[in-house]
Structure formats: C-alpha cells, structure tokens
Amino acid sequence: MSTDRSSAGDPARTLALLWGGGEERPGRRGPRQARTVPEIAAAAIALADAEGLAAVTMRAVAQRLGLSPMALYTYVPGKAELLDLVLDTVYAAMPRRTPADDGWRARTAAVADDNAALFAAHPWVADIATGRPPLGPGLMAKYEYELRALEGLGLGDVETDAALSFVLGFVHSCARAAADERAAEQQSAMSDEQWWAGNADLLAKVFDPERFPTAARIGAAAGEAHGAASSAAHAYAFGLQRVLDGLAALEAEARSRRGLAPESDA
Template sequence: MAKERSSSGDPARTLELLWREPGSEGARRGPRQVLSVDAVVLAAVGVADAGGLEALTMRGLARRLGVTPMTLYTYVPGKAELLDLMLDAVYLRMPRTDHAGQPWRDRVAAVASENRELYRRHPWVAVLGVSRPPLGPGTMAKYEHELTAFDGLGLDDVSMDAALTFVLGFVHSVARTAIEAEDTDRDSALSDAQWWAVNAPLLDRVLDPGRYPLATRVGSAAGQAHQGVYDAEHAYAFGLRRVLDGLARLVEGPGASGSTPPGASGSDPRGDA
C-alpha cells in the first residue's frame, strides 16, 4: 500500500478550503447543503483515530455520513485534500501550554509533551508523511506557539526553526516506534514479555555469550529493566534529556551544565497523565 502523504492534492483547492471564511459554505448555489466541510473532516478524523488511515476511504466516509460519494465530493475534492484538512484540524485543536515566564527547558519539554499527546490521540498523524505540511490556520497556530519556546534565547531565526525541527523529529521518532510496537503486540497477540517467554529456550541455545558478549550482556540487562525489547516511556524520557542537553550547548554555550526540567527525569513529562 502506498504511503499516505500530505500536500499531494490540488494545492490551490486545499488552501481555499483550509482558509475558507466562516459561513462561506452557506453561500453556495444549488440544493441546500446537508453537511459542512467541518463535519466531513471531523468524521474522517474519527474514522482514522479508530482504524488508522487504511480504514479511511471516501466511499466508507460517505456511507458513515449518510450521503453518496458524489455528494461528499462537493465538500472535498478527494482524499488527498481531505488528509490536509484533517491534519490541520487536529493541529488547530491540540492543547497548548501557557509557558510564559518558564525556563526555556520547561518550555521545550512542554512542546515535546504536547506533540507526544497529539500522536497518542491521533496515531495516524505519526504515520502520515508530512514533508510539506498544509499551511492552514492549525499549522500556523501550532508553529507560532512552538516557536515561543525558543524566543528570546538569542538564537537567529534559522536556528530557532532548526531547534524546533530537532525536537519535533525526536518526538515523532519515539511516537512512531511506540505505535509500531503496539501494532506488533496486537498483531501477534503476544506482549513482549510473552514473546520472550515462548522463545527463551531457543534463544538460550543460539545466542552464545562467548560470541556476542556485549550484545547478550547489555540486551539482557535492558530486557530485564524494561520487561521487553522496548519501553516507550524510558525511550522518551531518556531521549528528551539528551535533546535538552544538546540544545543547552546552543542556547547557553559549550560550558552549559544541563539541568533537567520537571518531568524529564525518567517519568512522563505530562505529570500524572
């Protein structure tokens, strides 16, 4: 199956829909509109949240909304444009932390946490190719908010954009790996712990510590610590600390000691969530 990707439709039509004026749909000529673009997008997000992008088809969405596929196409030209509208809609609705006056590490950690929660709520966003994000109101509001985490730190504009891209790339990578791990557990009907228990006798025979001393020692230690091959919480907390320490050299200079913000010391940065 081809990878779903944003900005693969008609860019002019997509931008018109993204920046449509409130109430503009009611001014259309012809039969009275029974739906709205927003209603179509909301329903499509619900389908993708429940079953992934593979569950989203124009025909299935039309059936869900109680209209014919041809009626659906009067609201959105096709699935490519619909994906852009969906992505911008979830960007527009994602919660944004008011981190005014907070230390820069806390601000950046909040941005990372917000994006991690976005992927948790909408896993399909993590697997949607977004090399050219739809430049709609949601995308622009998200970008404006996230840049404030780096504002006032003495970085030039290009460095601010690069620093934000660095943080978001880390969060996306961890989220994507966590989703794939969850998919593997679901498809195999076995958790990591169960898989290892089933295959342990064979692995004990073929994995020779004498031949692979580091791999067996470190792998065993990590497996026991995480009770599996991969621990998404540990990977996120460990990685975020390293990301912030790396940015500290850019923001504070080569001698930055690096202090960890609340929530980035091994627990979920969202606190009790």
C-alpha cells in the same frame, strides 16, 4: 515508507478549504448543504482513529455522514485535500500543556509532550509525510506556539526553525517506535514480556554469551528493566532530556558568539 503525504492536492483548492471556516459560501446557488466542513473532518478523523488511515476514503467518509460520494465532492475536492483537512483539524485541536516554569527548557518539553500526546491519540498522523505541510490555520497556530517555546535560546531564525525540527523529529521517531510496539502486541496477541519469556529457551540455544559478553550483560539488564528488548516510553523520557541538553549546548555556543556569560535554564 509513507504512502500518504500532505499538500498532494491542488494548492488553491486546499487553501480555500482550510481557510474557508467551514461555513457555507455566500451567494452559493442551490439547496442549503446538509453538512459542514468541520463535520466532515470529524467523521474522517473518527474513521482514521478506529480503522487506520487506509480506511479513510471519500466513499467511506460519505457513508459515515449519510451522504453519497458525489455529494461529498461538493464539500471537499478529493482525497488529497481531505487528508490536509483532517491533519490541520487535529493540529488545531491539540491540547497545550502548561510547562513547569517559564524557561525555554520547560516550554520545549511541553511542546514535545503535546506532540507525543497527539501521536498517541491519533497514531495515523505519524504515517503522513509532511515535508510539504498543509498551511492551514491549525498548522500555523501550532508552528507559532512551538517557535515561541524556543525564545530565550538566543538562536537566529534559521537555527530556531532547525531546533524545532530537531525536537519534532525526535518525537515523531519515538511515536513510530511506540506504534511498532503496539502493532507487534496486536499481531502476536502477546505483550513483549510474554513473547520474550515464551522464546527464551529457543534464544538460549543459539546465543553465546561468551562470544558476545557486552551484549549479554547489557541486554540482560535492559530486558530486566523493560520486560522487553526496548521500551518506547523509556526511550522517549531518556531521549527528550538529551535533546534538551543538546539545545542547551547550542544556547551556550550562541551566547559565546555574542560574548555573553553562560546562562542556566532549569
């Protein structure tokens, strides 16, 4: 269960931070600030990438920047606002792949791959609950780009938003599975293939293939294919095509409602 969530801070102060551009405020009294908001965001992101989200505290970020914790509060109101800042910053910096063609299917696959790459680069992002997303410039640019990928499906506005949530939810689920794979390997100091090979004799003593013939047959085939009980990478590749197939069916329904002939999108 996620313990960190976006938009947990003061909304007015968060929006001022995210949309302030990282520049020193005109008319601000006192000495010129030694750091900028983008520098603070970069330091927090580097800390999260290296040590995980739990390591990102106001004190730790201040130390990384050579500031006192109290000095950091003159830039960022608190930990909740800092979390929104780093999240919006990674959204703004997301690379956008060039799709194979201009059809909605290729564009949507590119959106999914973009988000998968984001989670791979910054695994901690998947641990943040974003039911109330930070409405910063990074998120809004991301949302605009992703919605445009679905143009051509012929859906209404609410359906388009739901379709995007469907795609992003799938990618998020796969990202968590991939993170679980990595965590298991790190904690056991063994790959999945090594773990299964090392425990094969123990499992053979308790598992009865005659009692569970389907599980035995299919599990063996999957294990041989993946070197483990499952593969997050294979699940992503297989599932993304099924997600796109589902959207194609939704497109066909929308066209049928409007009395239009089916249209293929390679």
